[in-house]
Amino acid sequence: RKEVEQDPGPFNVPEGATVAFNCTYSNSASQSFFWYRQDCRKEPKLLMSVYSSGNEDGRFTAQLNRASQYISLLIRDSKLSDSATYLCVVTTDSNYQLIWGAGTKLIIKP
Amino acid sequence: DTAVSQTPKYLVTQMGNDKSIKCEQNLGHDTMYWYKQDSKKFLKIMFSYNNKELIINETVPNRFSPKSPDKAHLNLHINSLELGDSAVYFCASSQGRGGFYEKLFFGSGTQLSVL
Numbered sequence: 001r002k003e004v005e006q007d008p009g010p011f012n013v014p015e016g017a018t019v020a021f022n023c024t025y026s027n028s029a030s031q032s033f034f035w036y037r038q039d040c041r042k043e044p045k046l047l048m049s050v051y052s053s054g055n056e057d058g059r060f061t062a063q064l065n066r067a068s069q070y071i072s073l074l075i076r077d078s079k080l081s082d083s084a085t086y087l088c089v090v091t092t093d094s095n096y097q098l099i100w101g102a103g104t105k106l107i108i109k110p
Numbered sequence: 111d112t113a114v115s116q117t118p119k120y121l122v123t124q125m126g127n128d129k130s131i132k133c134e135q136n137l138g139h140d141t142m143y144w145y146k147q148d149s150k151k152f153l154k155i156m157f158s159y160n161n162k163e164l165i166i167n168e169t170v171p172n173r174f175s176p177k178s179p180d181k182a183h184l185n186l187h188i189n190s191l192e193l194g195d196s197a198v199y200f201c202a203s204s205q206g207r208g209g210f211y212e213k214l215f216f217g218s219g220t221q222l223s224v225l
Contacts, residue, residue, distance in 0.1 A: 046215075098155070
């Protein structure tokens with residue numbers, strides 16, 4: 001089982017719809033969680049950190065479910081500009097390493 | 111001003127050649143990284159330096175040698191390039207030593223194609 005798993009997609013979603021995808025992690029000792037966004041042929045950029053209590057940033061909501069070992073990202077009122085690959089990142093211990101998922105590709109259609 | 115800049119953006123070369131990729135950050139961060147993203151889009155850590163000290167050295171062929179002349183620069187030198195080295199290489203930096211709660215800032219990537 002991979003340490004961090006994501007559905008590769010692509011998720012094809014009409015503009016204005018709500019979309020959600022998950023990321024599962026294998027190590028129950030995982031401590032911190034992030035969502036990064038990567039546009040085609042560009043570098044990853046931090047979208048948001050994921051806190052235990054869940055957090056929201058505008059149209060984006062991130063949640064953590066420790067019992068089932070997954071994090072989720074919900075995008076409301078999706079825009080064409082939300083089309084990208086969303087990468088899940090998990091840190092497990094103090095060895096300074098981030099474990100990256102392979103990403104979920106999202107395509108927003110007009 | 112670009113926060114993390116790496117050069118060149120594209121690098122096309124023949125098998126067996128030696129090449130270097132340069133990276134500089136002007137964020138005042140203490141830690142810099144090299145990542146490799148292959149065709150399957152997995153981002154894999156290669157090296158990490160904190161204040162010029164090597165802190166992560168993953169299982170990478172010793173043909174890859176990082177060099178950090180100061181904490182704002184981390185270069186990657188690759189000897190005897192092989193076809194399998196073709197990938198996008200990203201430089202990144204973070205404020206602290208990495209790990210918990212660290213946010214990474216990436217350069218725009220170097221697309222390496224070995225022919």
